[in-house]
Amino acid sequence: MSGKKCKHCGSSDIEVDPARGDAVCTNCGSVLEDNIIVAEIEFQENAHGGASTIGQFVSAESKGGATGFGRAFNVGIGQESREVTLRKAREGITALCQQLRLNQQCIDIACNFYKMALSRHLTIGRPSSHTQAACVYMTCRTEGTAHLLIDVSDAVPICCYQVGRTYFKLSRALCINIPPTGNG
Structure with a gap:
Protein backbone atom coordinates (compact mmCIF):
# COMPACT_ATOMS: atom_id res chain seq x y z
CA MET A 1 0.00 0.00 0.00
CA ILE A 54 -0.82 -18.13 -3.35
CA GLY A 55 -4.40 -17.11 -2.64
CA GLN A 56 -7.77 -18.66 -3.05
CA PHE A 57 -10.43 -19.05 -5.72
CA VAL A 58 -13.30 -16.56 -5.59
CA SER A 59 -16.50 -17.94 -7.12
CA ALA A 60 -18.98 -15.80 -9.01
CA GLU A 61 -21.61 -17.05 -6.55
CA SER A 62 -19.77 -15.68 -3.50
CA LYS A 63 -21.39 -12.84 -1.57
CA GLY A 64 -19.88 -9.39 -1.25
CA GLY A 65 -17.73 -7.23 -3.43
CA ALA A 66 -18.40 -6.63 -7.10
CA THR A 67 -18.64 -10.29 -8.07
CA GLY A 68 -21.87 -9.82 -10.00
CA PHE A 69 -20.60 -6.92 -12.12
CA GLY A 70 -21.42 -7.29 -15.77
CA ARG A 71 -24.27 -9.77 -15.45
CA ALA A 72 -26.82 -7.22 -16.63
CA PHE A 73 -24.84 -6.71 -19.82
CA ASN A 74 -23.43 -10.17 -20.51
CA VAL A 75 -25.83 -12.92 -19.56
CA GLY A 76 -23.89 -16.02 -18.57
CA ILE A 77 -20.68 -14.19 -17.61
CA GLY A 78 -19.70 -15.23 -14.10
CA GLN A 79 -22.01 -18.23 -14.02
CA GLU A 80 -20.60 -21.59 -13.11
CA SER A 81 -20.06 -24.02 -15.97
CA ARG A 82 -22.46 -26.53 -14.39
CA GLU A 83 -25.25 -23.94 -14.32
CA VAL A 84 -24.78 -23.17 -18.01
CA THR A 85 -24.67 -26.89 -18.88
CA LEU A 86 -27.88 -27.57 -16.96
CA ARG A 87 -29.65 -24.56 -18.49
CA LYS A 88 -28.74 -25.66 -22.02
CA ALA A 89 -29.75 -29.25 -21.23
CA ARG A 90 -33.13 -28.08 -19.92
CA GLU A 91 -33.67 -26.08 -23.12
CA GLY A 92 -32.81 -29.10 -25.30
CA ILE A 93 -34.91 -31.51 -23.24
CA THR A 94 -37.86 -29.10 -23.21
CA ALA A 95 -37.73 -28.71 -26.99
CA LEU A 96 -37.58 -32.47 -27.50
CA CYS A 97 -40.39 -33.14 -25.02
CA GLN A 98 -42.56 -30.52 -26.71
CA GLN A 99 -42.01 -32.23 -30.07
CA LEU A 100 -43.12 -35.50 -28.50
CA ARG A 101 -46.04 -33.76 -26.73
CA LEU A 102 -44.84 -34.74 -23.27
CA ASN A 103 -46.04 -32.80 -20.21
CA GLN A 104 -44.07 -30.64 -17.74
CA GLN A 105 -43.68 -33.55 -15.31
CA CYS A 106 -41.85 -35.54 -18.01
CA ILE A 107 -39.61 -32.54 -18.74
CA ASP A 108 -38.71 -32.28 -15.04
CA ILE A 109 -38.02 -36.02 -14.74
CA ALA A 110 -35.80 -36.01 -17.84
CA CYS A 111 -33.90 -32.99 -16.48
CA ASN A 112 -33.38 -34.82 -13.19
CA PHE A 113 -31.99 -37.82 -15.06
CA TYR A 114 -29.62 -35.42 -16.86
CA LYS A 115 -28.53 -33.88 -13.53
CA MET A 116 -27.80 -37.35 -12.17
CA ALA A 117 -25.77 -38.22 -15.27
CA LEU A 118 -23.87 -34.93 -15.05
CA SER A 119 -23.07 -35.37 -11.35
CA ARG A 120 -21.66 -38.85 -12.06
CA HIS A 121 -19.60 -37.56 -15.02
CA LEU A 122 -21.54 -39.70 -17.50
CA THR A 123 -21.93 -36.81 -19.95
CA ILE A 124 -18.20 -36.53 -20.63
CA GLY A 125 -17.18 -37.72 -24.07
CA ARG A 126 -20.63 -37.90 -25.62
CA PRO A 127 -22.68 -35.24 -27.40
CA SER A 128 -25.17 -33.52 -25.12
CA SER A 129 -27.96 -34.15 -27.64
CA HIS A 130 -27.42 -37.92 -27.22
CA THR A 131 -27.56 -37.66 -23.43
CA GLN A 132 -30.65 -35.44 -23.56
CA ALA A 133 -32.42 -37.84 -25.94
CA ALA A 134 -31.51 -40.82 -23.75
CA CYS A 135 -32.85 -39.03 -20.66
CA VAL A 136 -36.12 -38.26 -22.46
CA TYR A 137 -36.42 -41.91 -23.55
CA MET A 138 -35.71 -43.09 -19.98
CA THR A 139 -38.53 -40.81 -18.87
CA CYS A 140 -40.87 -42.25 -21.51
CA ARG A 141 -40.08 -45.77 -20.31
CA THR A 142 -40.37 -45.04 -16.58
CA GLU A 143 -43.58 -43.01 -17.03
CA GLY A 144 -45.12 -45.58 -19.38
CA THR A 145 -45.79 -43.30 -22.35
CA ALA A 146 -46.44 -44.79 -25.79
CA HIS A 147 -43.20 -43.40 -27.27
CA LEU A 148 -40.66 -45.74 -28.81
CA LEU A 149 -36.91 -45.25 -29.16
CA ILE A 150 -37.40 -44.54 -32.87
CA ASP A 151 -39.83 -41.69 -32.02
CA VAL A 152 -37.21 -40.00 -29.83
CA SER A 153 -34.37 -40.53 -32.31
CA ASP A 154 -36.48 -39.19 -35.22
CA ALA A 155 -37.34 -36.04 -33.26
CA VAL A 156 -33.70 -35.18 -32.53
CA PRO A 157 -32.57 -36.53 -35.31
CA ILE A 158 -29.94 -39.00 -34.16
CA CYS A 159 -29.45 -42.60 -35.21
CA CYS A 160 -31.63 -44.76 -32.97
CA TYR A 161 -28.67 -47.07 -32.27
CA GLN A 162 -26.67 -44.17 -30.84
CA VAL A 163 -29.58 -43.05 -28.64
CA GLY A 164 -30.12 -46.68 -27.60
CA ARG A 165 -26.47 -47.16 -26.62
CA THR A 166 -26.48 -43.95 -24.59
CA TYR A 167 -29.81 -44.89 -22.98
CA PHE A 168 -28.52 -48.34 -22.05
CA LYS A 169 -25.27 -47.00 -20.57
CA LEU A 170 -27.02 -44.26 -18.57
CA SER A 171 -29.82 -46.47 -17.24
CA ARG A 172 -27.31 -49.08 -16.05
CA ALA A 173 -24.84 -46.56 -14.57
CA LEU A 174 -27.63 -44.65 -12.78
CA CYS A 175 -29.28 -47.92 -11.61
CA ILE A 176 -32.65 -46.85 -13.05
CA ASN A 177 -35.13 -49.72 -12.94
CA ILE A 178 -36.67 -49.53 -16.41
CA PRO A 179 -39.94 -51.44 -16.83
CA PRO A 180 -40.09 -53.74 -19.87
CA THR A 181 -42.02 -52.59 -22.91
CA GLY A 182 -45.49 -54.07 -23.20
CA ASN A 183 -46.63 -56.02 -26.26
CA GLY A 184 -50.28 -55.40 -26.02
Missing part, protein backbone atom coordinates in the same frame (compact mmCIF):
# COMPACT_ATOMS: atom_id res chain seq x y z
CA SER A 2 2.49 2.59 -1.15
CA GLY A 3 1.78 6.15 -0.01
CA LYS A 4 -0.97 5.08 2.41
CA LYS A 5 -0.98 5.82 6.11
CA CYS A 6 -2.54 4.01 9.04
CA LYS A 7 -5.72 5.78 10.13
CA HIS A 8 -5.07 4.78 13.76
CA CYS A 9 -1.44 5.81 14.34
CA GLY A 10 -0.45 7.66 11.14
CA SER A 11 2.43 5.28 10.33
CA SER A 12 3.26 4.55 6.70
CA ASP A 13 4.79 1.13 7.57
CA ILE A 14 2.03 -1.03 6.13
CA GLU A 15 2.54 -4.66 5.17
CA VAL A 16 0.33 -6.13 2.45
CA ASP A 17 0.17 -9.94 2.39
CA PRO A 18 -1.53 -11.30 -0.74
CA ALA A 19 -1.53 -14.86 0.66
CA ARG A 20 -3.70 -13.78 3.60
CA GLY A 21 -5.43 -11.05 1.60
CA ASP A 22 -4.91 -8.32 4.17
CA ALA A 23 -3.03 -5.10 4.91
CA VAL A 24 -1.66 -4.59 8.43
CA CYS A 25 0.07 -1.61 10.06
CA THR A 26 3.40 -2.92 11.37
CA ASN A 27 3.59 -0.06 13.89
CA CYS A 28 0.32 -0.55 15.81
CA GLY A 29 -0.89 -3.89 14.42
CA SER A 30 -4.23 -2.63 13.10
CA VAL A 31 -5.74 -4.56 10.22
CA LEU A 32 -6.46 -1.87 7.66
CA GLU A 33 -7.92 -4.09 4.93
CA ASP A 34 -8.93 -7.72 4.72
CA ASN A 35 -10.28 -9.94 1.96
CA ILE A 36 -8.23 -8.06 -0.61
CA ILE A 37 -8.75 -9.42 -4.10
CA VAL A 38 -5.49 -9.49 -6.01
CA ALA A 39 -5.46 -9.69 -9.80
CA GLU A 40 -1.92 -11.03 -10.01
CA ILE A 41 -0.69 -14.57 -9.56
CA GLU A 42 2.18 -15.38 -7.21
CA PHE A 43 3.78 -18.75 -6.65
CA GLN A 44 5.53 -20.28 -3.66
CA GLU A 45 7.74 -23.34 -3.47
CA ASN A 46 6.45 -26.22 -1.36
CA ALA A 47 8.48 -28.72 0.70
CA HIS A 48 8.84 -31.15 -2.22
CA GLY A 49 10.28 -28.58 -4.61
CA GLY A 50 7.02 -28.05 -6.51
CA ALA A 51 5.24 -24.76 -6.95
CA SER A 52 1.76 -23.73 -5.84
CA THR A 53 -0.23 -20.54 -6.19
